[in-house]
Each structure stands twice: as C-alpha cells, then as structure tokens.
Amino acid sequence: MLRYIGKRIIEMIPILFIVTVLVFLFTHLIPGDPARLVAGKDATLEEVNNVRAQMGLDQPIWKQYFTYMGSLFQGDLGTSLKTGLPVSAMFIDRFMPSIYLTLFSMGWALVIGLLIGTISAVFKNKWPDYLGMVTAVSGISLPGFWLGLILIQIFSVQLGWLPTGGSEGWKSYVLPSITLGAGIMSMLARFTRSSLLDTLKADFIRTGRAKGLKESVIIPKHALRNSLISVVTIAGLQFGFLLGGSVVVETVFSFPGMGRLLIDSISFRDYPVIQAELLLFSVEFILVNLVVDILYSLLNPKIRYVS
C-alpha cells in the first residue's frame, strides 16, 4: 500500500509538469494585456511598453516560461502584476479559510446526505422518502447566492445571531458552509439512495435476510458499505471542486477565499496569480483522487492496489 502511494505521488510530477505548460499557455494566449491594465487607460503607448518590459512580458513566450519554471523550482511563485506583492503572501491569508470552509461544508453535507439517502432508500416510496427527496431536490435547485442572501436576511439581519460574513471565529463559517454544502448534501443524498436501492436488491442481502440478520445489521454493515463506492467517488469530486473555492459563496459572504482571488486575477490578467492558483488546484485534485482510491480499497477489500 505504501509503495502504491509512493508510486502515485511520483506519477504526479509529469502530470504537474504538463499542467504548468498548459496553464502557462492558456493564461498568456487569452486576449487582454496586463501591461495596459496596470498602466491605466490614459497611458501612452510608451508607458505601456515600459510597464510591459518591467514585467518581462516583452520576452518571447518560451523564455518567459523558462524564467517562470526556474523560479518555481526555487519555490518562488512569483509576484502579482496587480498588487506587486509576492503570490505566496496573497495565498497565506486565504488558503486556510478556504480549507476550513471546504471541510465544514463537506462534513455536514456528508453526514446529512448519507442519512437522508439511507432513510429514503429504506422507506422507498413512503413519506420519509418523499420528504427526503423533496429536501434533496430543493437543495440542488436553490441558487447559492439566493440561499446565502436569505440566510443573511434571517440569521444576521433579523435574528442577529451570526455575522454577515468575514472569516473570524467559527460563527462566520456557519452560513457559508450551509450555503456551500446544500447542493452537495442533496447530490449525496440522491446518490446514496439510488446506490443503496441497487444493493438492497442484491443476492447477498437476500441471503442475509434469509439467514435472519436484523435490518439494523444488514443496512449499515452490508448494504450501505457496499453502496458507498459511487458515493465516495462523487464526494471526492465535489471535495476537489470545493477546494478551488466558490466564487458565489465567497462573494455573498465576503469570505477571503481562493475563488474570488482567481476571478479577480483573471479579469486583471494577473498571470502569476492565475498560474499559481491553477497549479495549486491541480495538486489538490490529484491528492483528493489518491485519497478516494485508497478509500475504495478500504471499503471493498476486493479492490487492492499492487505497485
């Protein structure tokens, strides 16, 4: 197992290398000129060209790429074109809040989603099922910004229990993680339900029941565990996306996360920040996938990885 994990981590290197090339090309080839944006709209051509030269953007693109890779290998993510601050300094205050928000959202979404999904499957076509699925459908259909603003209206403006935003203390994480987790909770509930229903039809469940096993043993131990593979896949994917930050939720709750930084950087063509963020997301995604693969083998002993 450890060898397998080691091998997977080594395999990351060529993937990340390809990512750097693609990201570099994408960011530099989209229309829009950061030098023009930095210099201001009343700048003369000469001023714009000066700015461009200072940023090193007048060099041929392959040369820029090698300069970039050179500093990347020394652990330098570069300097933001927009703020003049090191990219790492811009990440520091945003990275951990993004991670916490992801964990909180994912945490409650998993617990509640699995619970609703399981109950719905057990009571298929009875009222708990209908109620559970109505909840799930609403969770998916409510647009994040709307849900967020409604929550602010109720819990911050009317009741005054929770802050409208920010990232200070656990209180400010409550509303954003509810908003962010709602859709995922619903998705997980629906996947759990359908997957569990499939499993419950399987022969080994019938055998178990015939053997006289109680439902309270069959459902969690035999059926649910076998249904979790697809749920874990979905949860892993969602987790990866969440790490990339959520622009909508971060905007509504003025939350200092990675998503808004990315959008701000794209509209300003802040190449070093875009590149660093995309690279970071790629690493995160690959790591999440690795964890998902390991979870597979824990859930289903038939899945074993050999290096």
Place this chain on the structure above:
Amino acid sequence: MKKAKIWQAVFLALVCSILIVGCSSKESGGNTGKSSKSKDMVIAVNENFISMDPHNTGDTNSNSVQSAMLEGLLGFDRDGKIINVLATDYSVSDDALEYTFKLRQDVKFHDGTPFNAEAVKVNIERIMNDEGLRLNSRGFNQIAKVEILDDFQIKVVLKAPYSSMLTRFVSAKMISPKMIKENSAEIAKKPVGTGPFKFVEWVQGDHLTVERNDEYWEKGDRVKKITYKPVPENGSRVAMLKTGEASVIYPLPQQNINELKNNKDVVIDKVPSTIARYVSINTMKKPFNDLRVRQALNYAVSKDAFIKVVNSGFGLPLDSAIPSKTLYYSKQELYKQDIDKAKELLKEAGYPDGFKAEIWGNTNSDTMKGMQFIQQQLKEIGVDVEIKSMEEGTLSDEIYGAQTPKDAKVQMWYVSWSSYASDVTNATRPLFHSDSFPPDGANTAYYKNADVDKWMNTADATGDENEKAELYKNVQSTIYKDAPWIFLGVDEILAGKRTNVEGVNIDPTGGIVVKDAHFK
C-alpha cells in the same frame, strides 16, 4: 418494523428541527448586531484593496485606506479644490517649471522620524527614479531636480511644464524616509506615514485595520480603530449596514435605496462624482465624420431618461465635456432631446432613413442596460444599433490593438471616464487630444481639432490661472459643439452611514475621508 419506527422518529426530529429554526426566525424582527458604542468603526467597500504603496496605486478603495494613514504636501477639499496639507504654502513660477513648498514643522512619521525637507526629497526621488511606480510615468519623470532650500522649504524643478503637477503632489503621499531607505519592500503591505491613523494589520481579502495616531499634528475627536472590509456583494454590504456590523458602506447600491430610506438608523450620502458616462463616436468613420450626424445622435437621446432608466435616478446630465466637479468646468447648453431636429439633421446629412451602426461595451450588466437604452433611443430616428458586448480584456485588445486611426474598427463605445479627482488635464487630454489616439490614449472618438489641441498645449505650459480658465472654456465649448461623444450623464455617488457616525465623508472621486471619524 420496530427499527423502522426509530428511523422514522429520527428523521421526523431532523425535519422538525429544521422547520423550527426556519419558523422562529419570523417571530423576532429586532435589530441586534454589534453595539453601536463599540470603539471600532467598520467601513465596508465593494472591492479588495490592491496595494498600500501610495506611489503605485490607481484604484479608489486602496486610495481611501491610504488616505487614513498617509498624507501628501497638498490635498483636495470636498469640492476638488487644492488645499495645503503637509505644506503650509506653495507657489508656482510663471513658466510653470518651479514649484516651491513651505512645510509644516510640527509633524512626525508614525515611526518617529521627523517630517522635513529631506523627507520630501527622499519621497520625490523615489518616484522619480523607480520606473516601476505608477506615479513615475505620471509627471514625476518630468522632474529635473529637487532642491532643499532650508529644513522646511523645498523646490521642485521640472524639465518641461506639466499642468497636472499640483494634483500629482496630492497623490504623492509621504512615506517615512527611514522606511524607503531600509525597508521599501514592505511599503505596499504596511506603509508608515504621517496621517491621523496608523497601520495595524492587513489580512488579504478579509480586512485592513488602522488605529488612531495620538501624536497627529491636528487635534480632533477620532475613533480608536477603523477596520476596512471588502464586501463585493451588494446585498451583503447593505445587510452589514442594517445590522450595524458596518458603520459606513460605500458604494451604496442604487437599487437598495428604497429599503434604507425609512430606516431611522441609516443616513444616505449623495455626492456628485467625477465619473462621466458617454458613448464615444468614431469621428473618422462614415457616417460619423459628419458633424450633423453626431449632433443628431445627441439630440436623439434623453439625458433625463438615461439617468432614470440606467442610473436608477442618481445622476446629473453631462452638460460639458467634463463633469462639474472638475477645475475650470464651464457649463454648456445641453443637447435636449428633440427627435424632429435630430431627424432633420440626419436628412441634411444625407441619411433620411437612418443607418446601421455598432456599439461596443463590456459585459457588465449596467453597461448592457445602458447599451440597450441607447439602442432604443436611436431607433426613434431610424438608426439601427447592433450591440456587441465583449469581455473587458478582449475589448481592451480590440480598442488599443488599432495602431492607426485607419485600423480602428470601433464605431461607438459605451463607456465611462473617471478622471483623477478635479484634474482638468486628466479629464480632457487623454480623451480629446489628437496625441491620444489609441494606443497612445483613450481618444476613441479619434477626435482631432487643431484649435483644441493648441489650447490644451498652451494651458499645459502656463502657470497663469486666469489664462488656463479661459483656454479650458474654449476647449469645452468647442468639444461640446463638435459632439465627438453622445454626452450622457455624471454619476452621483451613494454611501450609507449609521446615524451615530460623524466626520466620515465621501469625496467626488469616491474616496472616503476619515480624518475626523468618530461616533456621536
């Protein structure tokens, strides 16, 4: 079956608890939030702060925060007139080449370094020599030398006249010379100045806090701490004002004004801005090269309707080439909507049935609304406008990619210009001088008038206020008649404040002045 009942009970309990939380919210309508008497003031703005280096800043919100901590030799009053701040007096030579300042003698930087002529010299030379700084290309590269006359007198000599130089001295805020020499990498993160507040911390994307400088040279009643927060979502910013989490919000979204009007805890500030809204018309392209066509377009559009429809009623008609808060502004006779006159002019120009045209703009929803408004107004006189909205970066490439007027594809561009405070040069030269055709400036009307060019050049080279006023009067009346734009409106800036807040003002550029900020 028994198990099933337990499961059902659990589920029911879950649903009930959700419902209870949901319902109980309706019962209480009280406004709680943080106590208004707390000593910290929170100011929520719409965008992230970019940099705290005053010599390298172009955005309003960063400027606002900086102005709490840093001061320049000169400043603006609420009408955009230039006033003394760290200078006690200044004079400009007749040839507009020498600027002499007398300095305040009772000022210290936050790190204890005394403020004097040497400190000013270090600051100005930093900007002159570092080409990476924004202000460098804005006039400071025109400086030949800085001379210290005595401890508190300094003379700045230019290579050539530069008419915006006084406003540049407003933006060149003074940083501690010790910091510039020993620790200049930190200026963009935590600047040390002379202002009424001192830097405390900046958590990227979340907040920036400053605290009162008890040794500030001007005594006054000031709050202990101010925290600035970027809150981009309009609804959230308004919610913060309602709960009292924020004492001041800027900007206040126009669509929220009605819900706040009757809130007795909130007051609304309305300030005319220096933001002009217009459609630039490519005067070198057919049919726009005909003055009558351009005037017809102006007569076709109702300014009042524009302000009502597009700006939710907050704005003033643009009745000159520059907004009224600009220095040397002179009011022109407005193009009042007159469909018959517009049709008549089109007929004279040879387009009795109108023509087809294209209007460009970014993808912002307000811009889209504005372009649709123009489209609908021009339809009245038979001009069929096609809307082309483009993402900002692409749009910028399309406009500035044209190397000569002939290459330019732009016909009409729906856009706005926010000039640097009340600076008349910045409000005219980049937009109307023939040296400013893209990619050398923002004259996207490709407007060229030899007289206007000459007047602007002369005005730039003189230190005589009266002569300047006269020249800019001619500039404005000529441009307005030549109609290189469809003149639309000037924005009014809105800000919301809790009623217990005093001494916080919004200036015409959208800057937030907090020098005397305190709670009642």
